[in-house]
Amino acid sequence: MNVSIGIDVGGTNIVGGVVEESGAVIRKVKRPTEANAGSEAVLDRITDIVRELRESLADGVDATAVGVGIPGLVDPDAGLSRFAGNLGWRNVPVVRELEKRIGLPVVIDNDVKLYVYGEAVAGAGRGSRHVLGITIGTGIAAAIVNDGAIYHGFKSMAGEIGHVRMDGVNERCSCGLAGCLETVASASGMVRQTRKALREGRESVLRDWFPGDEAFAGLTAAHLSRAMDEGDALATAVMTRAGMLNGRALAAAAMTISPEVIVVGGGGALAGDRLMEPLRNELYGLLLPDFREGLKVVLAENNDEAGIIGSALYARKRMMESDGK
Amino acid sequence: MNVSIGIDVGGTNIVGGVVEESGAVIRKVKRPTEANAGSEAVLDRITDIVRELRESLADGVDATAVGVGIPGLVDPDAGLSRFAGNLGWRNVPVVRELEKRIGLPVVIDNDVKLYVYGEAVAGAGRGSRHVLGITIGTGIAAAIVNDGAIYHGFKSMAGEIGHVRMDGVNERCSCGLAGCLETVASASGMVRQTRKALREGRESVLRDWFPGDEAFAGLTAAHLSRAMDEGDALATAVMTRAGMLNGRALAAAAMTISPEVIVVGGGGALAGDRLMEPLRNELYGLLLPDFREGLKVVLAENNDEAGIIGSALYARKRMMESDGK
Numbered sequence: 001m002n003v004s005i006g007i008d009v010g011g012t013n014i015v016g017g018v019v020e021e022s023g024a025v026i027r028k029v030k031r032p033t034e035a036n037a038g039s040e041a042v043l044d045r046i047t048d049i050v051r052e053l054r055e056s057l058a059d060g061v062d063a064t065a066v067g068v069g070i071p072g073l074v075d076p077d078a079g080l081s082r083f084a085g086n087l088g089w090r091n092v093p094v095v096r097e098l099e100k101r102i103g104l105p106v107v108i109d110n111d112v113k114l115y116v117y118g119e120a121v122a123g124a125g126r127g128s129r130h131v132l133g134i135t136i137g138t139g140i141a142a143a144i145v146n147d148g149a150i151y152h153g154f155k156s157m158a159g160e161i162g163h164v165r166m167d168g169v170n171e172r173c174s175c176g177l178a179g180c181l182e183t184v185a186s187a188s189g190m191v192r193q194t195r196k197a198l199r200e201g202r203e204s205v206l207r208d209w210f211p212g213d214e215a216f217a218g219l220t221a222a223h224l225s226r227a228m229d230e231g232d233a234l235a236t237a238v239m240t241r242a243g244m245l246n247g248r249a250l251a252a253a254a255m256t257i258s259p260e261v262i263v264v265g266g267g268g269a270l271a272g273d274r275l276m277e278p279l280r281n282e283l284y285g286l287l288l289p290d291f292r293e294g295l296k297v298v299l300a301e302n303n304d305e306a307g308i309i310g311s312a313l314y315a316r317k318r319m320m321e322s323d324g325k
Numbered sequence: 326m327n328v329s330i331g332i333d334v335g336g337t338n339i340v341g342g343v344v345e346e347s348g349a350v351i352r353k354v355k356r357p358t359e360a361n362a363g364s365e366a367v368l369d370r371i372t373d374i375v376r377e378l379r380e381s382l383a384d385g386v387d388a389t390a391v392g393v394g395i396p397g398l399v400d401p402d403a404g405l406s407r408f409a410g411n412l413g414w415r416n417v418p419v420v421r422e423l424e425k426r427i428g429l430p431v432v433i434d435n436d437v438k439l440y441v442y443g444e445a446v447a448g449a450g451r452g453s454r455h456v457l458g459i460t461i462g463t464g465i466a467a468a469i470v471n472d473g474a475i476y477h478g479f480k481s482m483a484g485e486i487g488h489v490r491m492d493g494v495n496e497r498c499s500c501g502l503a504g505c506l507e508t509v510a511s512a513s514g515m516v517r518q519t520r521k522a523l524r525e526g527r528e529s530v531l532r533d534w535f536p537g538d539e540a541f542a543g544l545t546a547a548h549l550s551r552a553m554d555e556g557d558a559l560a561t562a563v564m565t566r567a568g569m570l571n572g573r574a575l576a577a578a579a580m581t582i583s584p585e586v587i588v589v590g591g592g593g594a595l596a597g598d599r600l601m602e603p604l605r606n607e608l609y610g611l612l613l614p615d616f617r618e619g620l621k622v623v624l625a626e627n628n629d630e631a632g633i634i635g636s637a638l639y640a641r642k643r644m645m646e647s648d649g650k
Contacts, residue, residue: 073615128479129479130478130479142581144581144582146476146478151471151476151582152583153455153471153582153583153584154453154454154455154583154584154585154619154620155583155615155619156583157580157583157615157616158581158582158583159581159583160580160581160583160613160616161577161580161581163580163613164576164577164580164581164611165573165576165577165611167492167493168492175613175614176614177611177613248490249577251489251490252486252489252490252574252577252578252581253577253581255482255485255486255488255489256467256469256483256484256485256486256489256577256578256581256582257469257476257478257483257581257582258477258478258479258480258481258482258483258484258485259478259479260479286489286490286502288485288488288500288502289500289501290398290480290482291482291485294479294480295479
C-alpha cells in the first residue's frame with residue numbers, strides 16, 4: 001500500500017496524518033505547536049509526529065514522502081519558511097532540517113495552498129480542472145489549483161485575496177493597509193465587528209449570552225450563527241455583509257482566472273448557508289453571463305483534514321514527478 | 326531560418342507578419358477585415374495574407390506554423406471561435422478551415438492572450454516568469470503568462486478584468502452589467518466620459534477644438550492626452566480617474582496571482598505616463614509590502630506588433646510541444 005504523510009502546522013496545533021492515495025486519512029495525531037519554544041523545538045515535534053505515525057502502520061507499509069503545510073510566506077523550491085508571523089519564523093530551512101531528522105523526502109508549501117490542493121484533488125473540487133479555493137478563518141486567503149498544479153506566482157505569493165481593498169470598509173488591518181477584506185469578512189473580522197457594535201450599545205440577543213463580559217471576549221463566530229438562527233438582526237447583518245464582501249472579492253478573482261469551481265473553507269465556512277447564500281448572490285450577480293454558467297460555488301468537503309490530505313498527496317505527487325525526471 | 330506567421334484579426338483590420346524566433350517581425354501586411362462579408366470571406370482573406378507572406382520569403386525559407394489571434398471567446402483546444410461580437414462569429418471552426426486552405430499547422434487563441442504572450446516572451450515581460458498583461462483599448466482585458474504558458478482557466482475565459490465592478494462607477498456596460506471597469510477606464514470609456522461632460526457644459530479646451538461638432542464625435546483618446554498636456558482640468562480628471570481605476574483593479578488581480586511584471590498595452594497605453602502615473606500610484610498604494618517590492622509595472626514594448634509576435638511565437642511553441650509528444 002502506498003501512503004504518504006501530511007502535516008499541517010498551525011499557530012496552536014500541529015496535525016499530522018497518514019493519507020492513502022485516494023485521500024483517505026487512516027491515522028491522525030494532533031499536538032500543541034508551542035511555537036514560543038523556537039523553530040528547532042517545533043521541527044523536533046514534527047519529527048516525533050512523523051515517527052509516531054510511521055510506527056502505527058502495519059508491517060511492510062511505510063510512507064514514501066512527507067508534506068508540510070506552513071502558514072505565511074513559503075519558498076517551496078528553496079524549502080524555506082520565509083516568514084510565518086504566528087510561529088515567529090523567518091527563513092527557517094524546514095526541508096533540510098526535516099529530511100535530516102526524518103530520512104524521507106519532505107515537501108513544504110503554504111498551508112492554504114496545500115489545503116486547497118487537498119480539496120481540489122480529493123474534496124469538493126475533485127474532477128474540476130480549474131479550482132479556486134478560499135479559507136475564511138482568522139484571516140482570508142485563497143489558492144489556485146490549475147490542471148492539478150498549485151499556482152504559485154512571483155515569490156509564491158499568489159492568493160492574498162484577504163488584503164484586497166473593499167469599498168465601504170475602513171478598518172485598519174494588521175498588515176498595515178486599511179479596508180482589507182479580512183478585517184470584516186473573516187471569521188475573526190465578523191467577531192470583531194460584532195463586539196464593536198455590542199460595545200457601542202447595539203441591541204442583540206448576544207448581549208444576554210455574555211452577562212458580565214463587557215468586552216464580549218467569549219464571543220466566537222459560532223455564536224453569530226446561533227444568534228442568526230434566532231433571527232438576531234446584528235448577527236444577520238454582520239454575517240450577510242461578510243458573505244457579500246467575500247462574494248464581491250471572489251467575483252473579481254473569478255473573472256481574472258476563470259475557475260470551474262470555487263471551494264469555500266476555513267472556520268468561517270462552518271456558518272454554511274448563512275454565509276454562502278449572500279456570498280453566492282453577490283458573486284453571481286457580478287459575473288459576466290458566460291462565467292455564471294457552469295461555475296460552482298461549494299463548501300469544502302474535508303474542512304478539518306483538507307490540510308493534511310493536501311500536504312500528503314502533494315508530497316506524493318512531487319516525489320513521483322522528480323522520480324520521473 | 327526558422328520563422329512562423331502571426332495573424333491578428335481585429336474588427337477593422339487583419340494584420341499578419343512573419344516572425345523570427347527572436348520575435349523580430351521581418352514582413353508585415355495589413356488588410357481590411359470586412360467582417361460583414363461573413364466568416365468564410367474573412368478566412369479566405371487570412372489565407373491570402375498567409376500566401377502573400379510566404380511568397381515574400383527568400384528561397385528555401387518557409388513558415389512552420391501559423392498563429393491566429395481572434396477577439397472574444399476562443400476554444401483553442403477545439404480550434405473554435407466560440408463568440409466574437411465584432412466579427413459576428415459564433416462557433417466558427419477556424420483551425421480546421423484554415424489548415425485545409427493553408428496546409429500548415431494552425432493554432433488559435435484569444436487575441437489579448439496572444440498579445441500578452443508576445444510581450445511576455447519577446448517584449449516588456451521578457452525574462453520574467455510571471456507576467457500579467459492588460460490591454461486598455463475599446464475595452465479592457467487581461468491575460469496571464471506563467472512560466473511561458475498562457476493561463477486559460479475554465480472555458481478559456483481568464484482575463485475578463487474589464488468587467489470587474491468598480492465602486493463609484495454606475496455606467497451601464499454593453500455586457501449587461503453596470504459599473505464595469507471598462508465603461509470609464511478604457512480608451513473608449515475615457516472618450517465617452519469626456520463627451521458626456523462636454524455635452525453637460527463642462528469647461529475644457531477640448532470645446533474649442535471641435536467647433537460645430539456638438540456631439541464631439543471627432544474626439545479620441547489622443548485628444549485627451551493633448552488637452553492634458555495643455556493643463557486641461559477635464560482631460561486630466563478623466564485620465565487620472567481611468568489610471569486610478571485600472572490601478573485598483575490590477576491591485577486586486579496582482580494579489581490574487583502575484584505577477585512579477587505587469588505590462589500595460591493597447592491604445593490607451595499611448596497616453597504613457599499620463600495614465601501610468603495615477604495607475605502606479607494607486608496600485609502600489611493598495612499592495613501588501615511584499616508585493617510592492619520587486620513588482621514592475623511597465624508599458625508594452627511592441628504595442629502595435631505584440632499581437633502578431635505572440636501569435637507567431639505561440640504557434641511555434643505549440644507545434645514544437647506536439648512534435649515532442
